[in-house]
Amino acid sequence: MTSQQATPQQLVEKALELSRADGAVVLVDAGTDANLRWANNTLTTNGVSAGQQVTVISMKNGATGAASAASGVVGRSGVDLSTLEDLVRASEKAAEESGPAEDANELIPCRASADWDQAPAQTDVSVFASFAPALGETLAAARAEGNLLFGYAEHSLTTQYLGSSTGLRLRHAQPTGSVQLNAKSGDRSRSAWTGVPTADFSDVDVVAAGQDLARRLEWAKRRIDLPAGRYETLLPPSSVADLMIYAYWSAALRDAVDGRSVFSKSGGGSRIGESLAGASPVKATLRSDPSAPGLECAPYVDAYSSSAETSVFDNGLALAPTEWVKDGVLAALPATRRTAAAADAPLTPFVDNLILEAAPGATGPSLAEMTAATGDGLLLTSLWYIREVDPQTLLLTGLTRDGVYKVEGGEVVGEVTNFRFNESPVSLLSRIAEAGRTERTFSREWGDYFNRAAMPALRIPDFNMSSVSPAS
Amino acid sequence: MTVDESFTSLPLGDLAEAALSRARDLGAEHADFRVETVRSQHINLRDGNVDGVSDSSDSGLSVRVVFDGTWGFAAGVVLTPASAAALAEQAVEVARVSKPVNSEPVVLAPEPAHGEHVWVSSYRVNPFDVPDTEKIAHFQRWSERLLGAEGVAHVDAEFQAVQECKYFADLAGNRLTQQRIRTEGALTAVAVDEETGAFETMRTVAPPVGRGWEFFTGNEIHDWDAELDALPGLLRDKLAAPSVEPGEYDLVIDPSNLWLVIHESIGHATELDRALGYEAAYAGTSFATLDKLGTLKYGSPVMNVTGDRVSEHGLGTVGFDDEGVQTQAWDIVKDGILAGYQLDRRIAQLKGLNGGRSNGCAFADSAAHVPIQRMANVSLQPAQDGPSVQEMISRVRRGLYIVGDKSWSIDMQRYNFQFTGQRAFLIEDGELKGQVKDFAYQATTTDFWGAMEAVGGPQTYVVAGSFQCGKGQPGQVAPVSHGAPTALFRGIRILNTVQEAGQ
Numbered sequence: 001m002t003s004q005q006a007t008p009q010q011l012v013e014k015a016l017e018l019s020r021a022d023g024a025v026v027l028v029d030a031g032t033d034a035n036l037r038w039a040n041n042t043l044t045t046n047g048v049s050a051g052q053q054v055t056v057i058s059m060k061n062g063a064t065g066a067a068s069a070a071s072g073v074v075g076r077s078g079v080d081l082s083t084l085e086d087l088v089r090a091s092e093k094a095a096e097e098s099g100p101a102e103d104a105n106e107l108i109p110c111r112a113s114a115d116w117d118q119a120p121a122q123t124d125v126s127v128f129a130s131f132a133p134a135l136g137e138t139l140a141a142a143r144a145e146g147n148l149l150f151g152y153a154e155h156s157l158t159t160q161y162l163g164s165s166t167g168l169r170l171r172h173a174q175p176t177g178s179v180q181l182n183a184k185s186g187d188r189s190r191s192a193w194t195g196v197p198t199a200d201f202s203d204v205d206v207v208a209a210g211q212d213l214a215r216r217l218e219w220a221k222r223r224i225d226l227p228a229g230r231y232e233t234l235l236p237p238s239s240v241a242d243l244m245i246y247a248y249w250s251a252a253l254r255d256a257v258d259g260r261s262v263f264s265k266s267g268g269g270s271r272i273g274e275s276l277a278g279a280s281p282v283k284a285t286l287r288s289d290p291s292a293p294g295l296e297c298a299p300y301v302d303a304y305s306s307s308a309e310t311s312v313f314d315n316g317l318a319l320a321p322t323e324w325v326k327d328g329v330l331a332a333l334p335a336t337r338r339t340a341a342a343a344d345a346p347l348t349p350f351v352d353n354l355i356l357e358a359a360p361g362a363t364g365p366s367l368a369e370m371t372a373a374t375g376d377g378l379l380l381t382s383l384w385y386i387r388e389v390d391p392q393t394l395l396l397t398g399l400t401r402d403g404v405y406k407v408e409g410g411e412v413v414g415e416v417t418n419f420r421f422n423e424s425p426v427s428l429l430s431r432i433a434e435a436g437r438t439e440r441t442f443s444r445e446w447g448d449y450f451n452r453a454a455m456p457a458l459r460i461p462d463f464n465m466s467s468v469s470p471a472s
Numbered sequence: 473m474t475v476d477e478s479f480t481s482l483p484l485g486d487l488a489e490a491a492l493s494r495a496r497d498l499g500a501e502h503a504d505f506r507v508e509t510v511r512s513q514h515i516n517l518r519d520g521n522v523d524g525v526s527d528s529s530d531s532g533l534s535v536r537v538v539f540d541g542t543w544g545f546a547a548g549v550v551l552t553p554a555s556a557a558a559l560a561e562q563a564v565e566v567a568r569v570s571k572p573v574n575s576e577p578v579v580l581a582p583e584p585a586h587g588e589h590v591w592v593s594s595y596r597v598n599p600f601d602v603p604d605t606e607k608i609a610h611f612q613r614w615s616e617r618l619l620g621a622e623g624v625a626h627v628d629a630e631f632q633a634v635q636e637c638k639y640f641a642d643l644a645g646n647r648l649t650q651q652r653i654r655t656e657g658a659l660t661a662v663a664v665d666e667e668t669g670a671f672e673t674m675r676t677v678a679p680p681v682g683r684g685w686e687f688f689t690g691n692e693i694h695d696w697d698a699e700l701d702a703l704p705g706l707l708r709d710k711l712a713a714p715s716v717e718p719g720e721y722d723l724v725i726d727p728s729n730l731w732l733v734i735h736e737s738i739g740h741a742t743e744l745d746r747a748l749g750y751e752a753a754y755a756g757t758s759f760a761t762l763d764k765l766g767t768l769k770y771g772s773p774v775m776n777v778t779g780d781r782v783s784e785h786g787l788g789t790v791g792f793d794d795e796g797v798q799t800q801a802w803d804i805v806k807d808g809i810l811a812g813y814q815l816d817r818r819i820a821q822l823k824g825l826n827g828g829r830s831n832g833c834a835f836a837d838s839a840a841h842v843p844i845q846r847m848a849n850v851s852l853q854p855a856q857d858g859p860s861v862q863e864m865i866s867r868v869r870r871g872l873y874i875v876g877d878k879s880w881s882i883d884m885q886r887y888n889f890q891f892t893g894q895r896a897f898l899i900e901d902g903e904l905k906g907q908v909k910d911f912a913y914q915a916t917t918t919d920f921w922g923a924m925e926a927v928g929g930p931q932t933y934v935v936a937g938s939f940q941c942g943k944g945q946p947g948q949v950a951p952v953s954h955g956a957p958t959a960l961f962r963g964i965r966i967l968n969t970v971q972e973a974g975q
Contacts, residue, residue: 005550036570037945039750043574046566047545049840051532075528078549090527097604098525102518125569136573150753152945180945182753193753258626259664259671266669305514305524312524384756385881389892389912392671393973397890397912399883401756420881420888420914422972448947466972467914467965471759471885 006081008120011054012163014081018088021058021095023107024165025315027075027302029053030120031158034127039150041139048125054079055304056088057312059107060095070098071312073305101313103306103338108316110167120159121173127155131179131201138210142183145214151181155201162302168316172298175199176451178442179206182402183213185220189472190415192216193382193402195238195442197451199294216381216403222414224406226468232377232433233463234407236367237441239383240455243396243425244286244356245446246386250394251324252308253335257343262394262426263333270333272345277328278430282358284328288351289321294440295452297352309350311336322348325429327359353452358435365436367457372410378463379405379412382444383421394424398445399469418472419465434459473592475651479509479637482551484649488641490553491535494560496643502538502580503560504642506794507531507551508839510634511600515607517629520615522608532839535559539567541577547840581821581830583797588647591791594784595653595684599633602685607631610688611657614700618661621704623711625671626662631655631688632680632939634951638794646796654787654951656680656939657688661703663711672909674707674894676700677728677876679936682785682953706907710895713907718968722871722899723913723961724864727934729893730852731954732877735938737917738770738777739850739954741886742804743833744813744823750845754945756884759917760810762823768810771921774855777805779814779848781832786849787937787951794843797832804850808921816845837948844944851935851955858929864960866902867926872911872966873897873904877936879912890914892969912967923964928957 006014008028015026030052037045055075072094076087128135131153142149155177162170177198184191192213198204235243256263256270263271277283290299301317303310314336323331332348340347358364371379386398397420404416436457443453488505495503509531516523533556534547544567546559599607611629618627633655640648660675678694681687691697725733740758745751747758760768770777781789781799792798795817803811813825816834820826835846865873876894883889892912898905915923937953 033946035946036573038573039752040576040748042576043542043570044750045543045545045842045844046570047547047842048562048566049534049547051547051549051840053528053530055528070522071525073524073526075526076531077529078531078551094525094527094604097608098522099605099608100521102521102523125566132569132573139573148749150749152753154946180753184749184752188749188757258662259666259669260626260662260673264669264671267666305516305526307516307524308518384884387879387881389879389890390910390969390973391673393970393975395969395973397879397881399881399888401884418883418888420883420890422890422967422969424973427974448945462974464972464974466890466967467888469883469888470916471756471883471887 008161009117010081011084012161014084015056015088016163016165018085019058019165021060021092023059025057025312026163027055028161029158031156032122032124033156034123034125035154036128037152041143041149051077053077054087056091058091058095060092070095070101072098073312101306103311103313103336105313105337107164107166107313108168111316112169113171116169116171118171121157123155123157127201128153131204131206134206138206141210146186147214147217148184148186149181151179153179160302162316164316170300170316174298177201178447178451179204181206181209181213183217185217190217190220191402191472195444195447197440197442219405219412220403220415224414224416226416228419228465228467230462230464233460234367234370234374234377234379235458235460236380237439237455237457238444239380240356240458241441241443241453242383242386242445243428244455245354245443245450245453246396247394247425248354251333253333253343253345254308254339256333261391263330270343271330272333273329275329276325276426276429280430280432282432282435284325284429284432284435285323285357285360286325287321287323287355288353290319290351292353292355295353295454297452301349309334311338314349317349319349319351322351355438355454356456357438358456363437364456367436370434370436370457370459371407374407374410377407378416379407384445386445389422394426395422396424397422418469420467420469422464422466428460431460431462432458433461473595475590475592475649476635476637480649482507484639486553487533487551487556491556491560492641492643494557495535495537495564498561498564500537500539500564502643504536504640506839507533507639509637510838513633515611515631517611517615519626520612520619525604530838533559534839535563536842537563537567538578539564540571542567542571542574543578545842578818579821580817581828583817583830585644586646586648586792586796586798589791591650593652593682593789597685598653599655599685600635614659617700618659618704623663623708624661624704625664628660631657640792640794640796642796644796648792648796650791652790653684654680654682654939655684655687661707663707665711672707672711674703674710675876676703677894680787680939682787682789706895709907710909713909715970716908716911716966716968718966718971720963721966722868723964724868724871724873724958725961726875726958727956728876728936729874730956730959731936732880733891734850734852734954734956736880736882737886737889738804739847742813743845743847744815744819745845755943759885759887765810769808770805770810770918771808772924773808774927775805775808775921775924776853777850778853779804779850781848783849786953788847788849788953793832793834794836795830795834797830799832802831814845814848819845835950837950841946841948844948846943846950847941847952849953852927852957854930854933854957855927858927858957861928861932861958864926864928864958865899865904867960868899869901871899873899887916889917910969912969914965914967920961920964923961924959925962926960928959932958
């Protein structure tokens, strides 16, 4: 940490110039963040922060791409030109000490982003300029109705600069934002939640969200006790995102061919080519696309370490639209160049967004329309504390939260107690009775880590509510 | 041990003076200042080959103020007096902008000024002084040892080390410099039945510790040799084991599993900020509300739980918290009754607990984040003349002996939970009868702890824990330890996870 300020581009160029490795990748992430948090109808914490992280990845022990190549990954914040050499040497030392890397490969050839020379994009507390007064109005409305509001708003802007010794000069600016709003009755016996993803807060209507939550608190005035069991259940897009994101994170091709994932085939290999839709009338497609409107994400691989899903040697590899499940059939699994080649499978790197559709471009019913078409079932608000129970089936457990409603004859008739569920997202794909229209949504469980998802509501005829939770 | 010189050589005093004097000049009622450097290393091996080695260092500074009764916070990375002063101005501005949505003026509980102090955690060998080649070779040897055993198809090995250096200063005159070291290592073996496609995994149960590299280089602290020798056979047995019959069982639970139940159902439930609703939209609230203090029957009379930030080698152990509060130990559950909470200065002042003084539970995981109330080392105490593991097993007619943590989940008020484990042995008529698989146990917190018939003696006591307890928005992680003896529970619901999956 020093007083000198260098631009991210200068840091990249200088680090590459200093490098004595056989190959090197430098990533500079310049980020700013602003947040507001409130509880019990009042502000609790807030803040702004700025940071810059420099990561140097060195490849050593032979020509880049040789089977014996090793990588050393060292990252630091607060690095400037005067302290950069320490970082580069530490990375080279780490590479020397690491030993051969299984994923060794040639670095990606020269390519440059048109906006490489631009400065980092920035956010600050002014992003809440219109949101904060609207929030104040919503808090006042809650107070007037005897309700309590809790929640959090965050906006971050991270600009990434990726350079390599092979000439890569890539830049990507990623805005990420969300609002989470939770309303409770004054005695806290009734609770409702909504989450809104946003890129810039211009599209957030917090007053309308507050009114929607107040309506749901009214629904909850009638309490209905139900035992554990399998119920026809409407999963809202947020909950579908919770489940599908976990499945996506569990889908590494390497694990599948190792025989240790739900996507492994008996006798060896992966289940690519196998139908996951079973008898479901909905042959869903699960896909990613770095240029999907409203869900734009980095169009190239940015790997800070190697794992089953990513390889530091793949940094800068261009990403393309990828169908993971196509018309109900498993079509691809997240793979590095190394694992794709070894498994003779398509090269399909991990992409930072996820879209589920009943059919390409399909326009299904809204959640409200699906509710109106329900004779007897449950309408969920959100899922929480989701954890893996069994990797063989990808059985997940978790809980319903902040509103499970009983629907009879197309009408919400009251609120039901919360449940613990035990379900597998892979199994759910074979049991979808109906899918709604795909819409941008915010995963309550994983939205902090995976913000860009578009999902439909799903009707599951037999969702497994394993036990009743007394939490409200 | 001393604090890393690369940290103490920073102009810490000058930076603090610049930030705090600017905040005071702008009219802040309270101001505190932190500089932190958190260095982390991750080494991952797959089948004995290096999968990834990364070493990161996160440094920064921050200023937190109370201005006009409202919090303001700002953080950055440029370590100059001018930058520190600018952060103080920014923090005051954030407070000013936020004031309209704040209806409860912030007042902090009093804390004696401690002046200048240096505190360093207890360890022998700093893991960052050990060459990566040595650490990698060590875990390669262990991986190969497992891979050489019959039935082991794959081995994942992971090592993690953290060195956390922190400087805290405030308008009260505190100047506190601290360093903590922690390490964690685990190996997971995988067995695959190629014919059926079935597979099972089993992980070592060695806990993460507030210790250095010495934890891994002998059997003095943890018996690694015994654990690695036993693991392949246990894994083979698990793959071949019958699927559990669901129903009610008595459970004898090893500390390697029970620590996580303590964490989820007691540790989080007795954070007073949760109980008051300050985490309601995210992590949730708590059934253990303040009105139940001193009356709530949390569990059976053999249940005694303490909170502390002072036990040697604890992951949550430190000299002072991030509000300058000297750390302490206290009762959370006494003879089965709710007896105390975890506090920070604001909440201690609001509710007047602990004599109106915080018990030192405010922490941030980096300079970029604001301190929030974080969990202390929360531990279930053994009975001084308590039974051995064998004695507890001998008292069970039909039950399971559960070892090692695996899957966990609990609801947002900390009632309904479900846990699995690395392995479960069937107990019949007081004797172990081999493993069963596909098990999970479900209960409600007070029912579960109320069903605890016995806690083991000190000879069964082990301190386990986690590096990665998540809380807050923006999200923060914190390390925390939980001590536990082996304990005996009556009549707990066991599920068959294959049946739960509808297979």
